[in-house]
Amino acid sequence: MKIKKNARPTMVDVAHRAGVSQMTVSRAISGKGYVSEDVKLKVEAAAQEIGYVQNRLAYGLRSENTHLIAVVLPSLANSVFTDVLTGITDAVTIHGFRPVFGVTEYSQESEEKLVQDLLSWRPYGIVLAGIEHSEATRKAIISSGIRVAEIMDVESTPISIAFGLSHKDAGKKTAEYMLSKGHRRFIYVGSQGGRDLRALKRFEGFIEALNEAEATLISTEISTLPSSLAGGLSVTEKILQSSDKPDAIYYANDDLAAGGLMYCISNGIRTPEDIALAGFNGLPFLDAFPIQLTTVRTPRYEMGWKAGNYLVDPSLASYPEGESCIDVGFELIKGDTC
Amino acid sequence: MKIKKNARPTMVDVAHRAGVSQMTVSRAISGKGYVSEDVKLKVEAAAQEIGYVQNRLAYGLRSENTHLIAVVLPSLANSVFTDVLTGITDAVTIHGFRPVFGVTEYSQESEEKLVQDLLSWRPYGIVLAGIEHSEATRKAIISSGIRVAEIMDVESTPISIAFGLSHKDAGKKTAEYMLSKGHRRFIYVGSQGGRDLRALKRFEGFIEALNEAEATLISTEISTLPSSLAGGLSVTEKILQSSDKPDAIYYANDDLAAGGLMYCISNGIRTPEDIALAGFNGLPFLDAFPIQLTTVRTPRYEMGWKAGNYLVDPSLASYPEGESCIDVGFELIKGDTC
DNA sequence: TGTCTCTGTGTTAACGTAAACATAAGCATA
DNA sequence: TATGCTTATGTTTACGTTAACACAGAGACA
Structure with a gap:
């Protein structure tokens, strides 16, 4: 019998306590596959009792879906980007995704490193603020094969799709x-x-x-x-x-x-x-x-929202076929100062 | 011979190309253990050529260190919290850690869910804005065994340590x-x-x-x-x-x-x-x-910075023994309006 | 009665990495 | 020459999860 100190409980521990196999625990918790109602309740109770918390690393590694959306922003000091980030967060959270962000401080060089680093988390998709990127950044994202949305700008050729304005x-x-x-x-x-x-x-x-x-x-x-x-x-x-x-x-x-x-x-x-x-x-x-x-x-929040929605479920938003730049427009506020 | 379509390259692929074992690749890339200089160069070249990107999920699962710092904030709309987040980010990034945040909208209930969710990523440490939390939140964090820092406030008993002001x-x-x-x-x-x-x-x-x-x-x-x-x-x-x-x-x-x-x-x-x-x-x-x-x-940035530093390396900051609340103070700006 | 489908559960393998252990060569020292 | 330390590399295993497959019982239908 193995005894581990300080180890956090796993599905195996829950399985022992509930008197079922580990795979049944997986099914009961994920909701995928058949599990009888009473077994499901037993598993849930056991999980609760021993304080089981799913390990997303193992989940992501095995299922090949981390449910992460990488977000690359120039800065957090400007509320423009926190608005965008909030839009992305709201959109993806609904679908069980989580944003994971990094900040470039307006440098393409640090964007390059940042993207590399974020890709190592195997995100499901990535949002880039801006449409200009180094060749290495583009290459890394393309070869990763994940979905990309570029936001804020439409005045260049996006890697895949852009939500922005001119x-x-x-x-x-x-x-x-x-x-x-x-x-x-x-x-x-x-x-x-x-x-x-x-x-x-x-x-x-x-x-x-x-x-x-x-x-x-x-x-x-x-x-x-x-x-x-x-x-x-x-x-x-x-x-x-x-x-x-x-x-x-x-x-x-x-x-x-x-x-x-x-x-x-x-x-x-x-x-x-x-x-x-x-x-x-x-x-x-x-x-x-x-x-x-x-x-x-x-429309900052809207750009984030649209990009987030597109990434987690492109079918949600039906965009014009072949259209790679979605112009969300802008509004000139004439005001009193001109 | 296995052929996988669309699969992202792994250390095994790098190993094949460099003519060494997977473990040698791991050592060459992580810098841990002995690797001869020419093998290291060969591995790096091979990794570059096939566009290898480390898989942090597998790394984290195996090494039991995700190098993630979870951050729980009430909101992103208030620059107070983005200042704090920037301080945390700056501090932990230096040590190779990455912040992963969530927003509660000032609700203890959503904080509870959020903390559960963030803990499933097995972060190395967690920063909570505020010092009042639901019993379930406290329990979940304590039983996870990870480091915690609470910020902004010192007027209650922290789970472990607080950096804030009265x-x-x-x-x-x-x-x-x-x-x-x-x-x-x-x-x-x-x-x-x-x-x-x-x-x-x-x-x-x-x-x-x-x-x-x-x-x-x-x-x-x-x-x-x-x-x-x-x-x-x-x-x-x-x-x-x-x-x-x-x-x-x-x-x-x-x-x-x-x-x-x-x-x-x-x-x-x-x-x-x-x-x-x-x-x-x-x-x-x-x-x-x-x-x-x-x-x-x-001192918002400072609170974030200190909390981040404490989490990634508590030895960096030697705090008074047994002192669980670090008061960072505040400054009354007398101004012209009183 | 045979067999087909649906439901519920278990077993085995695999995801990509690093720890632990094994091995061996080179070299200094006793 | 034997011994021990350092360097360099390989092999095996385990991290916690889900996919794939296997199997068995229940019920429906010919």
């Missing part, structure tokens, strides 16, 4: 609206040292519209720091105190823009008369501002 | 400061329908100080919704327009308080002359406000 278009539409309000001289404010590729695409679309209208981009102010209200505030102060003051500022996102707006509110600077402002994301905290910022609202 | 004390200190500024008539504003136990503790300490000073708590306004700036703004508007206006408002957290402050800024209401305000958390976005909110700054 950032270039969002930038362009924002510029067109600002131009329509008569603004002609712009400054662009970015962050993350330009590593946020989606922000760059918005900027690209923005520039395109400026060029078409023959308007002027005076300069760009790109900090290497992460976005923050305080950062947006200080750069706005600097811009407004310079000799070559613009008509309007386009910020890479709402954190920066809200900082700018806060500067204006605090200093009695009228918007859009003295300066026009626009951001991106449509973050909910903007609702508390006395002045509605011009911005673009994005 | 919320009651924070509430009391805030009240004492407000009282010292001459405020006598208070309203408390909460959210989450009172399910945030730490907010309740702050309120308790707050009340205690009011009672000692024989000051008045006019009423409490507790919404069932999650905290938001917009929610804080609207309740503040309601309070300031009522006939029984208080001297001061104590908010459960900075989101609500910032909404209140925003209302004051937008409507030319002077603070603290017309109304005094105080919040809790010390969120960074407050730095962009023209008026510094009175609040309490908490």
Whole structure:
């Protein structure tokens, strides 16, 4: 007779206590296969009594389904990505899956390592934020054979399917609206040292519209720091105190823009008369501002939800045949600042 | 000869290609045991060529160490918890561990299920936000035998060790400061329908100080919704327009308080002359406000970091013998609103 | 009555890895 | 030369689970 100290109970222990075979315990617990009602109750009672907890490692190894969904995000500091993660979590949890995430800090290099590492958990599917990845990352995912969904962006060729929006278009539409309000001289404010590729695409679309209208981009102010209200505030102060003051500022996102707006509110600077402002994301905290910022609202939770649903059960969502980019769209919030 | 279609390469496949045994591959890859330099290179090359990715399920099952750290949080919507999660992630990643999280939405019932589920992954350790748990949760964790760290709070008996702060004390200190500024008539504003136990503790300490000073708590306004700036703004508007206006408002957290402050800024209401305000958390976005909110700054990242470090290597941090609650403290930011 | 289907249960093997043990060569030391 | 230690590698087994197969009894139907 074997005696193990400190060992956690297994199905064999439950089986002994319930007076059945280990396989019957497996069937009773998983609900697969035939088990009589009284045996099932006996097994459940025995499991309860000895505090049996299933071992998902053994389950996953044998059944070849971990019920894990890997999630790769640039950051947790930005609520944009926690919204997405919440959407994914809600969607996959319903189907008995669990998200397991990692953070890249906007670096393709760390994304590569992270994906390798997450794949070693043999996830059922993987969600990548963004659509640009290193060749090694793409190769690793493709050869793993698991389902992939890319989110946030649709402006490139996805590995398999993408749920996102056109950032270039969002930038362009924002510029067109600002131009329509008569603004002609712009400054662009970015962050993350330009590593946020989606922000760059918005900027690209923005520039395109400026060029078409023959308007002027005076300069760009790109900090290497992460976005923050305080950062947006200080750069706005600097811009407004310079000799070559613009008509309007386009910020890479709402954190920066809200900082700018806060500067204006605090200093009695009228918007859009003295300066026009626009951001991106449509973050909910903007609702508390006395002045509605011009911005673009994005369906973040929805992108996560859709990607999660697609991964755990592609049949749930019937997408156009052959369509690999699902554009979830965006909404231009015209606001009071342009 | 076996032929498997679509199967992902294993150590056996690498072994064949490198002309060695599977065990040698295991040793070459894990770095444990003796492997000659040229064999190691051969194995690494073979692994690279066939795209070998380690199977963490098999690794964890056999080695009895998943290198997973389970993390239980109330929510991802509040940046307080993403700060904590980032601290945990940073700490454990260095030691080759990976966080795997779940969200309770402030419900002990869902915490119970979640913990059960996370334990089935056989994590090396678990972090729980908060120190109050159902008996079943405590029992499940204790009988699992894994390391536990509880964070955010120190005002109860932890299962093993807690890294947190005294919320009651924070509430009391805030009240004492407000009282010292001459405020006598208070309203408390909460959210989450009172399910945030730490907010309740702050309120308790707050009340205690009011009672000692024989000051008045006019009423409490507790919404069932999650905290938001917009929610804080609207309740503040309601309070300031009522006939029984208080001297001061104590908010459960900075989101609500910032909404209140925003209302004051937008409507030319002077603070603290017309109304005094105080919040809790010390969120960074407050730095962009023209008026510094009175609040309490908490070391969120640090709590996560310490808990993570403790779990993966308790010897790293030598804590006072027998001390089960590590108080990380807090800082009262006096600000301009009291 | 034979046999077919459905239900319930048990036995054996396998998932991919690392621990434990075995073996053997090389080399220094007694 | 015998002994013991270090290095390098292989073989066997076990981790806890589920898939696949086997089998037997009950009931239905020809």
